[in-house]
Amino acid sequence: MFTFILQLSLGIMAVSTLLYVIRVIKGPTVPDRVVALDAIGINLIAMTALVSILLKTTAFLDIILLLGILSFIGTIAFAKFLEKGEIIENDRNR
Amino acid sequence: MREHKTNDIIMQTVTKLVSFIILLFSFYLFLSGHNAPGGGFVGGLITSSAIVLLLLAFDLKTVQSILPVNFIYVAGAGLLIAIATGAGSFLFGAPFLSHTFGHFQLPLLGKTELATATLFDLGVYLVVVGVTMTIIQTIGEEE
Numbered sequence: 291m292f293t294f295i296l297q298l299s300l301g302i303m304a305v306s307t308l309l310y311v312i313r314v315i316k317g318p319t320v321p322d323r324v325v326a327l328d329a330i331g332i333n334l335i336a337m338t339a340l341v342s343i344l345l346k347t348t349a350f351l352d353i354i355l356l357l358g359i360l361s362f363i364g365t366i367a368f369a370k371f372l373e374k375g376e377i378i379e380n381d382r383n384r
Numbered sequence: 385m386r387e388h389k390t391n392d393i394i395m396q397t398v399t400k401l402v403s404f405i406i407l408l409f410s411f412y413l414f415l416s417g418h419n420a421p422g423g424g425f426v427g428g429l430i431t432s433s434a435i436v437l438l439l440l441a442f443d444l445k446t447v448q449s450i451l452p453v454n455f456i457y458v459a460g461a462g463l464l465i466a467i468a469t470g471a472g473s474f475l476f477g478a479p480f481l482s483h484t485f486g487h488f489q490l491p492l493l494g495k496t497e498l499a500t501a502t503l504f505d506l507g508v509y510l511v512v513v514g515v516t517m518t519i520i521q522t523i524g525e526e527e
Contacts, residue, residue, distance in 0.1 A: 349420070349421055352413060352416075352420075352421050352422060353421075355409060356426075356430070359406055359409070359430065359433060360433070362402075363433055363436060363437055363440070366395065366437070366440050366441075367436075367440055370440055373390065374390070377440065377524070378439050378440065378443070378444060378520070378521075378523075378524030379443040379444065379524075380443060380444050380445065380524070380525065381443055381444070381445045382442065382443040382445075382446070383443075
């Protein structure tokens with residue numbers, strides 16, 4: 291029963307990720323796509339947690355934190371590119 | 385480039401908090417590589433991602449004043465440490481890159497297993513940080 295619930299939630303996460311992929315493909319503006327990619331990252335974290343419960347291992351718990359950090363930095367980099375046109379500035383107070 | 389000045393106080397405040405958490409996580413990954421997933425490579429990547437977060441929130445000049453390090457030398461020091469760890473086994477008449485470990489009584493941690501593979505991992509860590517930061521800074525610098 292517990293395994294079935296886990297598999298069901300994995301299926302729901304997969305469907306949700308698929309809908310986000312549709313938003314990434316169709317999204318009329320670039321910020322739509324960035325937000326959808328960020329949410330896909332969050333979904334990936336949830337799916338990693340579910341799989342690590344299913345496989346009865348703690349080896350994937352580092353990956354959860356890692357994905358959170360990487361998706362945060364990636365989203366910030368893209369947001370800065372959209373806002374300022376360059377990702378790493380040479381001198382901000384010029 | 386737009387003309388008006390932007391104020392990223394939320395991003396800078398969050399970065400000041402989060403970069404230390406990321407650095408602590410990278411240190412944990414570096415030390416846990418012996419018995420769990422992790423190690424020098426991914427630890428170095430996460431450390432450089434913390435520095436990249438600083439580069440994103442601030443600018444190249446500020447980060448170079450925070451970390452006055454030439455990252456090419458960091459990569460060189462890492463290579464030197466890795467080679468010295470490998471060559472250190474010659475002192476004990478062992479083949480190149482053979483490592484050893486021992487149990488020691490440390491003052492705060494109690495009985496701890498210390499392996500010389502950690503020193504080699506430190507070399508890998510420094511090389512990864514140096515090379516990644518050199519690439520990113522070189523790309524960011526050009527106008």
